[in-house]
Amino acid sequence: xxxxxARGTVMRSxxxxxxxxxxxxxxxxxxxxxxxxxxxxxxxxxxxFPNGSGSSVGAYTIHSLxxxxxxxxxxxxxxxxxxxxxxxxxxxxxxxxxxxxxxxxLHEGARALVDTDAGILEVES
Amino acid sequence: MQLTPDEEAALSGRHGDIMQMAYxxxxxxxxxxxxxxxxxxxxxxxxxxxYNTIGDAGEEFLRSIRDRARVRVRTTLNPMGFDIDSVGxxxxxxxxxxxxxxxxxxxxxxxxxxSFSCVxxxxxxxxxxxxxxxxxxxxxxxxANSLDGLHTNKESAFSALASALTGKSPYGPLRQDMPPDTxxxxxxxxxxxxxxxxxxYFAGRVCEGHxxxxxxxxPDSRDCKAICGGMGTxxxxxxxxxxxxxxxxxxxxxxxxxxxxxxxxxxxxxKGDVIILGxxxxxxxxxxxxxxxxxxxxxxxxxxxxxxxxxxxxxAAVGYLDVxxxxxxxxxxxxxxxxxPLVSAETTDSVTTNSIKGAYYLGHSNGVGVCLKSLxxxxxxxxx
Numbered sequence: 001x002x003x004x005x006a007r008g009t010v011m012r013s014x015x016x017x018x019x020x021x022x023x024x025x026x027x028x029x030x031x032x033x034x035x036x037x038x039x040x041x042x043x044x045x046x047x048x049f050p051n052g053s054g055s056s057v058g059a060y061t062i063h064s065l066x067x068x069x070x071x072x073x074x075x076x077x078x079x080x081x082x083x084x085x086x087x088x089x090x091x092x093x094x095x096x097x098x099x100x101x102x103x104x105x106l107h108e109g110a111r112a113l114v115d116t117d118a119g120i121l122e123v124e125s
Numbered sequence: 126m127q128l129t130p131d132e133e134a135a136l137s138g139r140h141g142d143i144m145q146m147a148y149x150x151x152x153x154x155x156x157x158x159x160x161x162x163x164x165x166x167x168x169x170x171x172x173x174x175x176y177n178t179i180g181d182a183g184e185e186f187l188r189s190i191r192d193r194a195r196v197r198v199r200t201t202l203n204p205m206g207f208d209i210d211s212v213g214x215x216x217x218x219x220x221x222x223x224x225x226x227x228x229x230x231x232x233x234x235x236x237x238x239x240s241f242s243c244v245x246x247x248x249x250x251x252x253x254x255x256x257x258x259x260x261x262x263x264x265x266x267x268x269a270n271s272l273d274g275l276h277t278n279k280e281s282a283f284s285a286l287a288s289a290l291t292g293k294s295p296y297g298p299l300r301q302d303m304p305p306d307t308x309x310x311x312x313x314x315x316x317x318x319x320x321x322x323x324x325x326y327f328a329g330r331v332c333e334g335h336x337x338x339x340x341x342x343x344p345d346s347r348d349c350k351a352i353c354g355g356m357g358t359x360x361x362x363x364x365x366x367x368x369x370x371x372x373x374x375x376x377x378x379x380x381x382x383x384x385x386x387x388x389x390x391x392x393x394x395x396k397g398d399v400i401i402l403g404x405x406x407x408x409x410x411x412x413x414x415x416x417x418x419x420x421x422x423x424x425x426x427x428x429x430x431x432x433x434x435x436x437x438x439x440x441a442a443v444g445y446l447d448v449x450x451x452x453x454x455x456x457x458x459x460x461x462x463x464x465x466p467l468v469s470a471e472t473t474d475s476v477t478t479n480s481i482k483g484a485y486y487l488g489h490s491n492g493v494g495v496c497l498k499s500l501x502x503x504x505x506x507x508x509x
Contacts, residue, residue: 001156016330016360020464021489025180032489034390053329053360054485056172056261057179059281064182079333080157081361086283089153090146090186 062087158297263357325355
């Protein structure tokens with residue numbers, strides 16, 4: 001959806017992310033106490049989550065994370081949404097939608113290589 | 126997505142870097158919505174205005190494009206961080222005011238009408254039914270698709286900006302007559318706007334694009350606004366309807382147990398120090414209704430009322446502004462309860478509100494406790 005190549009460690013969430021409401025735009029810290037990534041920092045991760053949710057302004061949050069140098073290296077979602085797709089497009093963060101079976105191998109802590117132009121996803125188990 | 130030769134040229138940078146950025150955003154939007162082509166839009170409503178939400182990176186981004194970027198269609202704007210009439214009475218730093226001014230100036234230079242409202246459907250004449258628009262504010266996009274007969278994707282701040290700069294938007298499923306994907310049954314008896322807001326919040330989580338609501342007739346405009354606000358907060362769902370054919374759809378019940386679950390999640394205080402109304406901002410009709418409901422009584426604590434500037438001006442012209450000020454209300458134009466620096470954890474422990482959208486952002490982003498009550502209960506319990 002947004003082309004590019006990144007390598008990093010998978011940060012896996014099973015809950016949608018409202019970038020405006022849940023993420024500190026300066027630090028990339030997940031502030032929502034009820035979220036499964038609460039207290040984690042997104043910087044440099046391969047962020048794998050179901051989809052973005054909520055405010056349209058979350059796209060600016062993604063741009064801000066990138067400007068501050070605390071954005072994920074890539075994002076992989078189950079379902080496309082405009083906030084995540086366009087935030088990544090402006091910030092130049094590789095972003096793709098994965099199939100169910102691809103999502104199953106993207107478990108927390110795995111090392112992954114993502115190349116969204118070439119359609120490559122490699123996971124070291 | 127199929128692009129015309131001219132659109133391809135813009136994407137490859139032949140019409141300058143601003144157009145290239147806009148078409149990159151539209152290309153990502155097209156992929157995300159599965160659209161096959163771009164269509165013209167006749168009105169764009171932008172989000173990404175409040176300095177509290179877009180921050181330094183957003184302010185710098187807008188400043189970097191404002192000399193070269195011009196909107197091609199009528200474009201209106203979401204609320205900013207404060208009401209200039211009263212900003213001096215709040216503890217808002219000089220830097221915030223300066224950066225907010227810069228954002229306002231950037232949008233004005235691009236040709237945007239600085240309406241500072243999250244309820245364009247309440248203050249502007251609506252285009253004829255069937256028109257294509259691009260609304261970024263989530264409650265307004267849902268309102269447009271569900272109640273105004275218009276068509277918009279559930280745009281992001283950037284997809285709407287790209288549409289403003291090009292006059293086009295991907296022809297996604299919400300722009301076509303997308304049928305309901307899930308049936309949501311209202312099973313809470315005698316719902317107020319609070320329960321309708323909760324239903325919207327619930328439906329936003331369980332429906333992908335279009336929620337078919339059954340078990341109740343379509344409620345009044347206040348309740349419908351509450352559905353829009355709640356739904357826009359929780360999910361990606363961009364439309365709801367009442368009374369359509371829902372045969373063959375998965376049916377999910379929204380009953381007292383589901384409402385209690387949402388209350389557990391969002392109601393974090395037993396009482397509020399301040400009452401907050403207007404998330405989304407109140408229309409003139411809702412302000413008139415508030416005056417009538419008060420019936421001469423006044424709030425026992427301060428009540429902040431958020432509304433568009435045209436509504437505040439009209440309220441002043443007919444005398445409601447004075448009536449409401451005597452009732453302990455402060456009318457605030459151009460801003461909204463969500464993420465305004467006027468309500469922060471440094472000055473406020475907790476608030477009382479009837480808005481699910483307000484409760485979510487006041488709790489998560491402003492960082493204050495929230496006590497949820499319907500408007501009629503607020504008036505019954507919190508006036509003297």
